[in-house]
Amino acid sequence: MNKNTALNKEVLAYRLREAFLKYRDRTAIQIGNQAWTYGDLHQKARTISYSIQQSSGGENTPVAILGAKTFMTYAGICGSLLASRAYMPLNLKFPAKRNHKMLAMSGARCIIADEGSENMLSQLLIDDTVSYRIVVDSDMAKWSAEYPEHKFISLMGDDPASGTEIHALPGDIAYLLFTSGSTGLPKGVPVSNENVCAYLDHMMSEWAFNEDDRFSHTFDLTFDLSVHDMMVCWLSGACLCVPEDDSPFRLASYIRDNKISVWFSVPSVAVLMHKMRLLKKDAFNGLRISFFCGEALPVGIADQWLEAVGGKEVVNLYGPSETTIAISDYSWNAENKKSKNGIVCLGKAFDGQKFMLIDMDTLNPASVEGELCLGGSQVIDAYLDDDKLTEKYFVQLDGHPGEIWYRTGDLVYEDKDGDLFFLGRADSEVKISGYRVNLFEIDAAIRKAAGTEMVASVLHEKISPAIVSFVSGNLSMGEPEIIQSCKKELPWYMIPERIIFVDEMPLNINGKIDRNKLKQSLNE
Amino acid sequence: MNSREIREYIIENLKDKLVIFDISPAEVNMDFDLVKSGLLDSMAFVDLIADIEDKFQLEIDFESAAEQDDFTSLGGLTSIIMNFGDA
Numbered sequence: 001m002n003k004n005t006a007l008n009k010e011v012l013a014y015r016l017r018e019a020f021l022k023y024r025d026r027t028a029i030q031i032g033n034q035a036w037t038y039g040d041l042h043q044k045a046r047t048i049s050y051s052i053q054q055s056s057g058g059e060n061t062p063v064a065i066l067g068a069k070t071f072m073t074y075a076g077i078c079g080s081l082l083a084s085r086a087y088m089p090l091n092l093k094f095p096a097k098r099n100h101k102m103l104a105m106s107g108a109r110c111i112i113a114d115e116g117s118e119n120m121l122s123q124l125l126i127d128d129t130v131s132y133r134i135v136v137d138s139d140m141a142k143w144s145a146e147y148p149e150h151k152f153i154s155l156m157g158d159d160p161a162s163g164t165e166i167h168a169l170p171g172d173i174a175y176l177l178f179t180s181g182s183t184g185l186p187k188g189v190p191v192s193n194e195n196v197c198a199y200l201d202h203m204m205s206e207w208a209f210n211e212d213d214r215f216s217h218t219f220d221l222t223f224d225l226s227v228h229d230m231m232v233c234w235l236s237g238a239c240l241c242v243p244e245d246d247s248p249f250r251l252a253s254y255i256r257d258n259k260i261s262v263w264f265s266v267p268s269v270a271v272l273m274h275k276m277r278l279l280k281k282d283a284f285n286g287l288r289i290s291f292f293c294g295e296a297l298p299v300g301i302a303d304q305w306l307e308a309v310g311g312k313e314v315v316n317l318y319g320p321s322e323t324t325i326a327i328s329d330y331s332w333n334a335e336n337k338k339s340k341n342g343i344v345c346l347g348k349a350f351d352g353q354k355f356m357l358i359d360m361d362t363l364n365p366a367s368v369e370g371e372l373c374l375g376g377s378q379v380i381d382a383y384l385d386d387d388k389l390t391e392k393y394f395v396q397l398d399g400h401p402g403e404i405w406y407r408t409g410d411l412v413y414e415d416k417d418g419d420l421f422f423l424g425r426a427d428s429e430v431k432i433s434g435y436r437v438n439l440f441e442i443d444a445a446i447r448k449a450a451g452t453e454m455v456a457s458v459l460h461e462k463i464s465p466a467i468v469s470f471v472s473g474n475l476s477m478g479e480p481e482i483i484q485s486c487k488k489e490l491p492w493y494m495i496p497e498r499i500i501f502v503d504e505m506p507l508n509i510n511g512k513i514d515r516n517k518l519k520q521s522l523n524e
Numbered sequence: 525m526n527s528r529e530i531r532e533y534i535i536e537n538l539k540d541k542l543v544i545f546d547i548s549p550a551e552v553n554m555d556f557d558l559v560k561s562g563l564l565d566s567m568a569f570v571d572l573i574a575d576i577e578d579k580f581q582l583e584i585d586f587e588s589a590a591e592q593d594d595f596t597s598l599g600g601l602t603s604i605i606m607n608f609g610d611a
Contacts, residue, residue: 248566249590268567275570276586464567480546492562498544 010170023237032244048079061107062088067114076112086173089221096123170194184444188384198377209236266294266434285310293317294434297344318346324378340421373405449485466497554599
């Protein structure tokens with residue numbers, strides 16, 4: 001193998017292009033009754049890739065993807081990669097302000113917009129001083145007239161010669177996602193081709209996916225688990241079954257109608273289905289593998305799911321976005337049912353990836369219990385444009401010179417077999433339906449809206465965990481106004497369920513707001 | 525059990541939420557969508573149905589109910605409950 005071929009293998013676009021050619025006539029995407037072959041996807045992706053390259057101002061920043069789960073959106077993702085660029089998904093369900101922040105932080109100059117994104121697009125373009133190039137599939141005339149400072153590009157004819165040149169390198173970014181940050185700004189997580197290829201190599205060798213598989217697709221594109229759905233599916237020659245509507249209540253018929261064989265969701269989805277009494281014995285025995293990731297998987301739910309799939313494979317995956325989709329796994333079955341505090345075991349790190357437990361304060365190795373640090377080819381190098389954050393979370397550890405370790409902030413327990421168990425968080429981050437939420441980011445939004453420094457948000461841990469924010473001070477704003485202003489700044493999963501006004505914030509021994517006391521008051 | 529009783533029960537059940545969202549009970553008519561309005565997330569909506577099932581002593585078939593386009597509207601939910609209540 002010459003050097004170039006070896007490098008190519010570590011670039012997502014090469015792998016995708018190989019799959020597009022190899023599986024040309026097979027179905028790549030199905031949305032309801034509509035289906036597109038790998039050939040269709042390749043054709044459209046090449047056209048988009050060509051438009052990106054032709055219109056490029058020479059920048060190498062990510063291409064923003066604005067759209068619902070449509071063929072145009074998927075072709076936009078593949079087209080960005082084929083154009084040797086990273087993709088950065090926006091979210092139509094986010095407030096415009098949030099999408100705007102992501103656009104600005106990413107430095108994107110090119111946006112691929114599907115037909116349904118007109119409303120959000122116009123909100124993003126208004127008042128923006130940056131001139132964007134926007135690739136659209138629909139009628140352009142009215143857009144160009146309305147936004148003369150931006151350039152609209154209709155999909156030009158394909159030029160196979162120039163549309164397929166891939167020059168991305170393994171170290172180049174494949175996708176850029178944002179996760180909740182403590183300062184009030186989202187954190188940019190750039191994942192390289194090398195990172196994502198390491199993940200794909202592991203998953204595809206561990207679980208023999210095949211051309212007849214039909215993959216579920218429950219995640220938003222801003223959630224990195226969606227990368228698994230798309231890329232593992234397409235590199236296996238399988239069919240990505242896209243839900244026709246966003247209704248979480250129709251997943252049972254979605255699984256059956258689409259004959260899904262590979263399932264992937266957050267545990268919250270399984271909890272919802274359980275509450276709807278849908279997890280009956282053998283109800284979904286067409287699912288040959290079910291993956292769960294993104295939040296703690298309760299034992300009761302894992303057992304119910306195992307029964308619903310007739311005892312077939314149920315896998316608990318674990319891994320922060322910074323370590324690329326997932327980095328450890330545990331198979332839950334009749335013989336293997338390890339758990340701690342009612343939460344399914346996280347298992348062991350994938351082959352070739354490394355973990356270490358450390359003492360949070362000294363960073364010295366800890367045995368049995370400690371903060372989980374991860375290293376290896378799936379771990380990213382740094383956050384986007386933020387040296388301070390990077391220094392805090394990507395550290396060197398004694399005895400491992402020259403290696404970078406990511407501090408997950410997850411406290412774990414390691415048993416004698418080397419299996420890991422989730423114990424809790426070391427910081428202000430919580431999970432809502434699998435989404436990472438930094439409580440300080442919510443505090444920052446409320447502080448700005450309400451004009452008081454005394455804000456503390458906590459997770460109210462009930463069956464469906466919810467955020468409750470406490471505020472004190474002389475406020476002119478009531479609960480509805482504060483919630484409304486949060487809705488303009490934050491994604492839906494970060495909106496507090498309640499705002500509670502207190503005369504005085506309880507303080508702890510260090511003079512900081514005592515969040516534990518506030519949390520306890522919710523249960524009184 | 526009639527549709528007025530069901531509506532009254534739902535509004536009573538959600539009264540704290542309505543205050544937070546600044547929605548007057550009068551606005552919650554039969555077309556009002558409990559989920560799309562942002563008032564309830566999917567988990568809270570299913571929890572509401574569980575409360576209704578307890579209150580009116582019935583059990584709905586979620587899979588067929590969810591197929592209805594107006595499943596999450598007050599009117600849609602009310603008619604589903606009445607159907608299962610009669611059965």
